[in-house]
Structure formats: structure tokens, C-alpha cells
Amino acid sequence: MTRSKFSVLWLIAAIAALVAVPASASAKPTITLSGSTSVAPLATLWAQQYVKSCKGCVKFKLLQGGSDVGIADVSRGRVTIGMSSRDPKPSDPGGIEFNRVAKDAICLATNKANPVANFDQNAVQSIFGGGVRSWSQVPGSKQSGTIDLFVRTPASGTQDAFQKIFMGDTKVFSGASQKASNGLVQQSIQRDKAGIGYVSEAFTDGLSVASYKGVPCTLRNAKSGQYGGVRSFYFVTRGKATGAAAKWIRWTRNNPAALRIAAREWVPFK
Amino acid sequence: MNSFRSPGENRGQYGLVFAVGLAVAFLMCFVGMGKAGASSVSCSGTVVPNAEGHAENELTYNVKCDEDIKGYSITSNRELAYFGTETVVLGTDGEVAEGESFGCEGSIPSWGIGCQGKMTAGNTVVSGVGTSDALCEASVQPKFWATALTLQDVKGTPTPFVSEPFLLKTEPCKVLNPTRKAKAKRDRLCAKVKSAKSKEARKAAKKRCNSARAAVRNLRAA
Numbered sequence: 011m012t013r014s015k016f017s018v019l020w021l022i023a024a025i026a027a028l029v030a031v032p033a034s035a036s037a038k039p040t041i042t043l044s045g046s047t048s049v050a051p052l053a054t055l056w057a058q059q060y061v062k063s064c065k066g067c068v069k070f071k072l073l074q075g076g077s078d079v080g081i082a083d084v085s086r087g088r089v090t091i092g093m094s095s096r097d098p099k100p101s102d103p104g105g106i107e108f109n110r111v112a113k114d115a116i117c118l119a120t121n122k123a124n125p126v127a128n129f130d131q132n133a134v135q136s137i138f139g140g141g142v143r144s145w146s147q148v149p150g151s152k153q154s155g156t157i158d159l160f161v162r163t164p165a166s167g168t169q170d171a172f173q174k175i176f177m178g179d180t181k182v183f184s185g186a187s188q189k190a191s192n193g194l195v196q197q198s199i200q201r202d203k204a205g206i207g208y209v210s211e212a213f214t215d216g217l218s219v220a221s222y223k224g225v226p227c228t229l230r231n232a233k234s235g236q237y238g239g240v241r242s243f244y245f246v247t248r249g250k251a252t253g254a255a256a257k258w259i260r261w262t263r264n265n266p267a268a269l270r271i272a273a274r275e276w277v278p279f280k
Numbered sequence: 281m282n283s284f285r286s287p288g289e290n291r292g293q294y295g296l297v298f299a300v301g302l303a304v305a306f307l308m309c310f311v312g313m314g315k316a317g318a319s320s321v322s323c324s325g326t327v328v329p330n331a332e333g334h335a336e337n338e339l340t341y342n343v344k345c346d347e348d349i350k351g352y353s354i355t356s357n358r359e360l361a362y363f364g365t366e367t368v369v370l371g372t373d374g375e376v377a378e379g380e381s382f383g384c385e386g387s388i389p390s391w392g393i394g395c396q397g398k399m400t401a402g403n404t405v406v407s408g409v410g411t412s413d414a415l416c417e418a419s420v421q422p423k424f425w426a427t428a429l430t431l432q433d434v435k436g437t438p439t440p441f442v443s444e445p446f447l448l449k450t451e452p453c454k455v456l457n458p459t460r461k462a463k464a465k466r467d468r469l470c471a472k473v474k475s476a477k478s479k480e481a482r483k484a485a486k487k488r489c490n491s492a493r494a495a496v497r498n499l500r501a502a
Binding site: 047057059274 | 334386
């Protein structure tokens with residue numbers, strides 16, 4: 011190869027490098043999320059703050075569908091992070107990692123016209139298990155007639171957490187009306203004087219919230235650990251989180267701004 | 281016919297074309313390309329700042345349509361950095377309409393979001409979005425559009441139809457780009473401190489410079 015040809019090749023390589031380096035440096039990673047409708051409101055608030063604080067270093071794509079959908083999606087590599095509002099189960103696919111990012115209180119709620127001060131676990135199991143079907147059998151209720159039960163769909167992490175924390179081995183009554191999101195349960199109870207259900211603490215506006223085992227379902231009691239109906243929120247990754255997803259998960263757990271956002275309606279990681 | 285257009289008008293037109301494209305793209309994700317057609321639905325609504333919201337620069341939008349809808353998208357000429365993942369649907373009586381809701385999905389940041397669910401004709405869906413920057417920090421007035429997805433019976437088959445984008449009512453900004461304007465004013469006034477020829481003139485210029493600095497600080501804090 012002559013010296014002039016060699017120089018031309020060097021020049022082309024140098025130009026290519028100059029063009030390629032800024033292009034790769036400016037390519038923003040995209041973190042895709044799917045899953046829990048309970049985690050989604052917190053994830054959007056975190057995403058907004060993170061994009062602002064890292065000056066647009068990353069882009070988020072947020073989908074919903076329920077915890078089971080998020081876990082299935084991440085295990086198949088369809089999304090970077092699966093949002094889950096339930097603990098890991100033996101039936102979950104292998105190779106995934108549950109990263110706890112916050113906690114959340116599940117509140118028992120009735121219509122404003124039918125406030126019930128407290129439920130113990132027996133009462134919850136009797137009502138949601140279908141053993142008690144009339145409000146006249148519920149101490150403290152102002153309502154009479156059939157109890158309208160509102161529960162979540164099986165793909166929901168809230169449903170799973172409710173079963174585990176409140177119901178134990180008692181199965182939820184098959185005649186209960188299944189709703190796809192916290193918001194739909196909230197709306198149903200708001201409209202139905204005979205309604206009862208359970209929602210994430212962030213969705214209790216317009217509802218009468220009952221105490222559980224004598225402890226009011228409040229953010230303060232959830233943070234202090236006094237309230238028993240608390241479950242974890244997870245960002246589920248395929249294997250150990252890496253790259254932009256790992257950075258974001260670390261940020262949600264440690265950054266003061268992220269902890270402040272979580273503390274508004276949820277229990278922060280620390 | 282006046283063939284001259286201001287840059288703002290052109291930008292507005294580009295914004296509209298951009299919003300139409302985005303809205304159609306969002307709704308196509310839900311219905312599958314090639315199946316959607318023209319729609320007879322008509323929608324309207326408003327977008328107002330929500331100072332009590334949890335997100336930064338949060339705005340509350342409401343959309344009402346004259347036919348049952350199965351989905352909608354909100355697009356804007358402002359970059360969006362937040363959206364409410366769940367909505368509330370209010371009936372004509374102002375009460376929550378049971379069984380009617382939407383789940384919203386999208387990217388952060390982006391220029392629009394898409395929501396799936398259902399709403400009866402005449403009811404109103406309420407939720408929120410948040411802009412990346414303060415609403416008025418741009419050189420054109422903010423605009424938001426809603427596009428609806430309906431299912432209409434075509435020869436016995438429920439067929440998805442995508443509407444045109446409907447402009448939502450927004451209070452126009454009294455001052456556009458207030459921070460940039462305040463900074464320019466600060467720079468102009470503060471430059472006069474050095475060029476002041478007398479002690480008194482310098483003192484007066486310094487006072488004006490300080491108040492301009494404070495105005496910038498206040499805008500940033502807001």
C-alpha cells in the first residue's frame with residue numbers, strides 16, 4: 011500500500027470515529043417498564059424526577075397490565091423492568107431478580123355512607139371469603155342488605171398481597187366483582203353504599219377507610235410498621251440489573267429526591 | 281388572500297400536523313394498523329394547571345365526547361414528563377361513573393400519551409399530565425389535543441375508528457418565555473452598572489440590576 015493510500019484510509023477512519031463517537035454518546039438508553047397498576051403511579055413520578063435530574067440521560071416507556079404481566083414480560087425480555095406489587099412466588103419464572111424499591115399499605119375501604127371503624131382478620135376472612143354476606147352481620151355497619159364485594163383480578167399483585175396478608179388460607183369469594191385496577195375498585199365503592207374492597211393507600215380519596223386489627227390505615231402507621239397490611243413494591247429485572255436500569259433502581263432507593271417522592275403516598279425504601 | 285404567515289402560525293401548523301401524527305400512531309398501537317377509519321365522534325375539553333398535584337408542572341385535563349369511546353390520546357406541543365396512569369370518569373351528574381375508566385401508557389419524556397378503557401357518551405374523563413418545563417417557558421402558546429378511539433358497527437362487525445384531534449381549551453400564557461425574558465432584562469440592566477458614569481447613576485443601576493436578579497430567582501423558584 012502506498013503512503014498516500016494509507017493516509018487516505020487513516021483520514022476516513024478518523025472521520026468515522028469523529029462521527030461515531032458523538033452519535034453513540036448521544037444515544038439515550040430506554041428503560042421499558044410494564045406491570046403493576048399500583049406501582050405505576052410511583053414509577054411515573056420517579057421517572058419525571060430522574061429525567062430532570064440526569065438532564066435527559068435516559069428515556070422511559072411505561073406500560074401497565076398487572077404484576078403478573080410485568081413479571082412475565084421481564085422474564086421474556088420484553089421489558090427492562092417488571093413492576094410488581096407482590097412478593098416472589100415459587101411459580102414465577104427463573105432467572106429474575108426482585109429489587110424492593112418501596113412499600114405500600116393496602117387499606118380496607120367502604121362507602122362514605124357506611125363507615126366501619128375496624129375489621130379484625132376474622133371479620134375480613136368472613137366477609138371476603140363469602141361466609142358473611144349481609145351488612146347486618148357486620149358490627150358497626152350502618153348498612154343492611156347484601157355486601158357487595160370488590161376485589162382485584164388474579165393477575166394483580168394487590169390481589170396476591172391481600173390474599174397473603176389478610177386472607178391467609180381462606181379463598182376470596184368467587185362471587186366477588188373483579189376489577190382491573192385500584193382506581194376501578196375505588197370508583198365502585200364510591201358509587202355503592204353496600205360496597206367493600208381493598209385499595210392501595212394512594213387510592214383512598216372519597217372512601218371510608220377502616221382500621222385493621224385496631225390500627226388505622228394511614229401512611230404514618232405504615233411507615234412506623236404498626237399497620238399490618240403493608241406489602242412491598244418491586245422492580246423486577248432479568249438477572250441482576252445492569253446499565254441504566256441498575257442506576258435508576260439505585261437512585262430510587264437512595265436519592266433524597268426519590269425518597270421524598272415515595273414518602274408522599276408510599277413507604278420509602280429507607 | 282394573505283400569503284404571509286408569522287413564524288408562530290407556521291409553528292402552530294407544524295404542531296397540529298405533529299399532534300395528528302402522534303395521536304394516530306398512539307391509537308394505531310391499540311387497534312392495529314389498517315383497521316381504523318374516519319370517525320363521527322366529537323370531543324372537547326380543557327387543560328388547567330394543577331398546583332396541588334404531586335408531579336412538577338402538573339396539569340389537569342378533562343375530555344368529553346358525544347359517543348362512547350374505547351380509548352383516547354392526549355398530545356401537546358409541550359414535552360410531557362409525567363402522566364396520570366389511571367383516570368376518573370365522571371357521569372353527567374358529576375358523580376364517578378362506575379366501571380368506566382382508562383389506563384394510560386406512554387413514554388417519559390414524550391409529546392403525548394395513550395389511554396385504553398371505556399367511557400359512555402356525555403361522561404367526562406379527568407386525569408393529569410405534567411410538562412418537562414413550566415408551561416409558559418416556550419416561544420409559542422401551549423396547545424393540547426385529544427383524539428378518541430370509537431368502535432362503530434360496520435356490517436355487523438365492531439370496527440375501530442380514530443377521530444380527528446380536538447383542540448382542548450387552555451388558558452393562554454400572559455407572558456411567553458418569562459425566564460428568558462427576565463434573564464435578558466437582568467443582563468441588560470446589570471451591564472449598565474459598569475458603564476454608569478457617576479456614582480449616583482451606578483447606585484441606581486445597581487439597584488435595578490439587583491431587582492432584575494431577584495425576578496429571575498423568583499421565576500426559577502416558581
